[in-house]
Amino acid sequence: MVIRRPDQWMPKGVASLEPAALRAIDENGHNLCVVASAGAGKTEFLAQKADYLLSTGLCRAPQRILAISFKSDAAKNLKDRVRARCDPALSSRFDSLTFDAFSKGLIDRFGPLVPPPYTPSPNYEIVFPAFRDWDDFLARHGYRHLSGKILEKAVARCRLPIAELKLKNPEWKDVLERFWREYYRDETATQLTFPMINRLTNYVLSSDPRLIAGLRATYPFVFLDEFQDTTYGQYDLLKQLFLDSESRVTAVGDSKQRIMVWAGAMPDAFTTFASDFHAKRETLLSNWRSHPELVEIQHAIALTLERSSAKPDAKRIKDVDGDVCAIWDYADRASECEGVAQWIADAVSAGEMAPEDCAILIRFRPDKLETELGPALASVGLRLRNIARMPKGAKIAIQDILTEDLTVCLMAMIRVSAFPKAPDDWHVLVDRLSTMWGIDPNDEAEQDALQDDLGTKVAEVRSYLAGNSPSGASCAELTQSILDFIGETELRATVPSYHRDKDYLRALDGFLLLLQESAEDRDDWVEVVNSFDGIDQVPLMSIHKSKGLEFHTVIFFGLDERSWWNFEPDDSEEMRAFFVAFTRAMQRVFFTSCSGRGTKLTYIDDLIGRVGVERIPGPPS
């Protein structure tokens, strides 16, 4: 592998980067805070910076880059982008995972070192208490006068051991001790939430300084994507690991897209980080996603969130005729669903976009809309895919199945075998297998042998696909045969979240159930793969789930008071969610509204009305 001098490095895969991005790539003597609005190329910037650090040897083998995102699909997107920009021998040293997966990986490895009584059982169970469970807990233990919301935050923020906490109100110490005891009552299957795992990580790291030293030596460079949504507990861990260390931390994000304050995100993450980590600040000013007309509307929304927002320089060319944004008014819900379905079908048949490029966003309960809109789309020959849905019998949502490491490997093998050409998937396989089988990416003889083995297996899978039609049984047999080739032990050893049987089986069952569901009523494997990947299906999701994604067209269902039942213009969290949803579109954004769903949402109507967005009768079915 040729190591380049930093001054010889050039961005890869894009024609140019803006000057601020180039400066931030080159700045590695300080920690960095890179702020930028939606579509500014933050993910692209991180991918280019990773290539710069790895290909110039500033991050030298065996050192690695740690990239932490807040959603598993964001972590996968970033990893994919780095793979597209970097030589495979280099991208294998880029670890991209969520904060939760990072802390969980540490607890799965070092859990037995957590001092008692907080040592979790190896077979711990991850739980997600519902809103009311916190109040129920307080009521059961005679603390009705305390708030469940505060308890949830206290569990996420307070360090362990509880006995050593110095709290203004000592009653909270009793509450927290009881809380941990209750979740640890089954010694063979401790119950843990992700914030509890975060606190255990903090505890185990503080009890053995060698762990921190090891992580700092492994990761001289740390990237934090979507930093605006960092929680207090996560920030505490970040400081514990990297504050005043030699590791250089680059935090990237957009405070206008902060939508997790309700879940404990810090309201001032960038200011706090810049001050604690003495970080240099850069601001990216482009918008590569959306064209100027959409950026104009985005900017009007941005100004309500941050008065000082600069208008981004829109780089995308508009490639559609007609309205790029409007509120479509319908008389009732049936005509709304039928009208939207027909409009999508027409746009698809006119070649303006593929079904998967048109996202339907809803504020809450995509499952409810699925039952109404799914049949309307089916009647025009289109399929709706609610990505928050779990396949029947699975314990994991489609959106999460798609980002599992296991899915990435298995589907790459199936695609390489089902399609005549799938070069990206071939590279994914070579990259993943090199890591799993411990093969040096720079050893040509070993790499040739790996490619030979892979070629033989692909030929075998191809002949299996040719000789067996899709069915529940053939999907199971195919999955097992690929896993046997990869090696389940090797796969599980390299993916920290698969160390525990429970987590591995949840991912494996989810994968198989989705593959089997995709095979239903199909006799062609290419169709099965496309169905699994969501090709030719209109995606449906909540606006929170749309974060970090992008689509040609976005249709926002329900711009009405009922869908936005607790919307207050002064509640900036709600406006931020609205901003996130709006900025996912490259070409067009439409809102639907109908009296059957509730009266119009005056504030937003007026706001986008001021920049020329009109309320018009919805396209008829």
Ligand SMILES: Nc1ncnc2c1ncn2[C@@H]1O[C@H](COP(=O)(O)OP(=O)(O)OP(=O)(O)O)[C@@H](O)[C@H]1O
């Ligand atoms: N330098 C560039 N040249 C051309 N296209 C780019 C460049 N940087 C980013 N893009 C494209 O612009 C779009 C937005 O980029 P990216 O997802 O990195 O933005 P982001 O700032 O992370 O967005 P958001 O915060 O809204 O999720 C993507 O389609 C990406 O491929």
